[in-house]
Amino acid sequence: MLNFAQPAIEASRSWISKEGPHILSEYAELLSIPNHASDSVNIHKNARLIEQKFTDRGFDMRLLTLPGAPPIVYGEKLVPGATRTVCIYVHYDGQPVDPLLWNHDAFDPKMYDQSIYNGGKMIPMPKEGEPISEDWRLYARSASDDKAPLIALLAAMDALKAGNMGYSSNIKLFFDGEEESSSPNLESYLTTYNTLFQDIDVWVLCDGSVYQTGDPSFKFGGRGITSMQLTVYGAERPLHSGHYGNWAPVPGQMLARLLTSMKAEDGTVLIDGYYDSIDPLTEREKEMLDNIPNIDSMLKTELGIVQTEGNGQPLMERLLYPSLTIKGLSSGSVGDLARNIIPEFAIAELDMRLVKGNDPEKMMDLVEAHIQKQGWHIVREDPDMATRRKYPKIVKVVRSQDGFPATRVDISQAAIQDVIKGVESFTGENAVFLISSGGSNRVNDAIYKMLKTPAIQVNMVNHDNNQHAANENVRIGNLWYGIDLMSVLLTMP
């Protein structure tokens, strides 16, 4: 298509074909530093490396800091004559790593000739001049979530420079260092450094994957999130399963019963009021929903599942309801470490995704009310002996302190329309516009609540990237698409 995007894309593609191996080796360098938000030494290493790389590309960089928090890597580049300021949000921290589950060290990036789920084999990183397949995958923590937009931005800047192209907007950079820990200091950062953000017209949030069809996707909100940890108690110490089995209470059994009471077999949450506070969709949102391609049968085949929650309701509709998901379960040990005991406790971790209208605290109240209705006594600390001797069913409930509500942005705003038009000129009709991401992004909530600035989520990475889990990866073709996309965003009229 002949339009404004053409020269940017040509610059991007020419750069990729010449410099692909260099882009990938620079990316491997970025991915080799562990990046859990709690690992403050390595988080700072990440921040300084990223700061340096954007300084090298002509940005005025600084680390914004608050005591005890990972720094925000902040940058700006003012463009003479620009009438719009775009702030690009990326996060450089990642989810924790369970090394036992990975094929290799999560911070020693490895290339595979395709997804390991399709039998991909490890191959060497490409050398200068070697061809690179778009189906290759680079495996490392944060390869997709969320360092991919960083390397895409860096390469796009290099590509535009090589093509003698300038930027069309003032660009600000805001790189979060604790998004995967729910960005607990984000609001403090936005308050403390408020003056830096006043002139921003639109935030472009680079996080999350493209639509499952592989088509470009753009999201106008995200689900809210909160979580609860439930610990159910048996005897005060683990007991021999022979000497006490069939008499002593079994925490795993009691927990199973409690969890079963919360959800029907078809996935409907049975907690009173769980669906009562949902804001209805606007007419425009209903239209958008109708236009989203149904990918359920494709996904079911890909994921190897026959039956989904919700009696066949499509995924995109299910994401408009609050969820209640068991993300972790533990009692005693399994496998080789399994012992012949009755464990003294059992734990469930519940993930709750919220939709517009749901208040995180009130949703957790509903869960607690349900638990109490099942005859449980709720405690906030491990129970002492007096408590244990008083109540037959004791559960410790730990409520997340850093949940936040869902956001859905008004798509008709001018700045949002600018970005939509910009990307549409590049993606054409393939672009999928989603009312809300299924995922949650505190920045969505904070920007909207505190700055009143509109935001749009722009996605580049493959949907089957294993984000948050072991063997996270990015498909190389998606990385290349990301460079195209960033080149277009930096030059859109």
Added chain:
Amino acid sequence: MLNFAQPAIEASRSWISKEGPHILSEYAELLSIPNHASDSVNIHKNARLIEQKFTDRGFDMRLLTLPGAPPIVYGEKLVPGATRTVCIYVHYDGQPVDPLLWNHDAFDPKMYDQSIYNGGKMIPMPKEGEPISEDWRLYARSASDDKAPLIALLAAMDALKAGNMGYSSNIKLFFDGEEESSSPNLESYLTTYNTLFQDIDVWVLCDGSVYQTGDPSFKFGGRGITSMQLTVYGAERPLHSGHYGNWAPVPGQMLARLLTSMKAEDGTVLIDGYYDSIDPLTEREKEMLDNIPNIDSMLKTELGIVQTEGNGQPLMERLLYPSLTIKGLSSGSVGDLARNIIPEFAIAELDMRLVKGNDPEKMMDLVEAHIQKQGWHIVREDPDMATRRKYPKIVKVVRSQDGFPATRVDISQAAIQDVIKGVESFTGENAVFLISSGGSNRVNDAIYKMLKTPAIQVNMVNHDNNQHAANENVRIGNLWYGIDLMSVLLTMP
């Protein structure tokens, strides 16, 4: 009480009061060698050390071996004029250790001034001449289960020698090296070395704890055991809990529902036929049951529980029914490692204790029939994609290969009566005679089935010893009692 036991007990007590610190340091030496059956290097170290110690006490020792199996430490001492041969069974292997759960290295024995559950503090091992409290506890893997009878035997032999007393029976020693792995080679050992066991009149099985009142206890059988591992599958890979939560199947939720269907809230197993094959008690067994002190309320206070399974039926009665206990549960991760994913599977480890009449294979068949009745498709290996795409509910069932049935010995046999009279002359009316241990001991089954020789279980260690779990310990007073008991058994008329 003035009887035959008097001189043996005097010899034991005099030895303990002089040599207590030496006994404990020799015990610490025994406990410092890791002893999981799969750790073949250390298992052999244990075997050779034990062999040496009994050789030093005048026993004719040898290691019985079979390829790939831990050795049996075997020994004998023939006594001129003895008309009876007693074989003492102990096992020197221990349960696996989860180091994260222990207060200290499980193989670096530490003394505490009382149980850590009562606030016990670590104290140095006593030096020569220092007083030793009976309430002290020695913490280490196998401190109770089951190296305690080894040190009790060694000390009893030393005590009798110091008191110039001989043994009244021919003594054989049979020390198992894989009891905690269900002694898979025991039957082969009894077959291969059959000639060594033909002249045994009674087996004295030293394993398990005294009655919960602290009174001496003797058991005439044990429950059988088997186990099953259930793995329930969701999508083929872990999914982002935001992008798929409320649509993708949640294995933890599905597993909770399955487990809940197996057991009523009062602990009654709901699997069809689970209670149908139980052999009724004989009149004599019913009498024994009636004479066992009810310890439920004491135990409930000690363990910090209000409600037990079985609607208030006493523990000793509950042990005469088959059990179904969740000994392990796992899906995703909990605590600091919890991630925002929908895990791809969930695992439950089921412990099943069986009573006389229950066949292990048939009991597992009943569980499988129940699972199928709930609409599950059972597989034996992780399902491939074709299977995943065909069945909505898939569970992998791994059945234990080394379960065995329960045993209950006929108490009226002469050799059993000999031992009962011997110990009664020492313990008086306090002794508690139990129809069956709640625990399971393959040797019970094998001896009875293969050698037709009667066996009696003789207990010494405290019941709150945390056997099989973290922070296993032995109360020093129980160790001393064990030395008394062994001195009496070696000299009983």
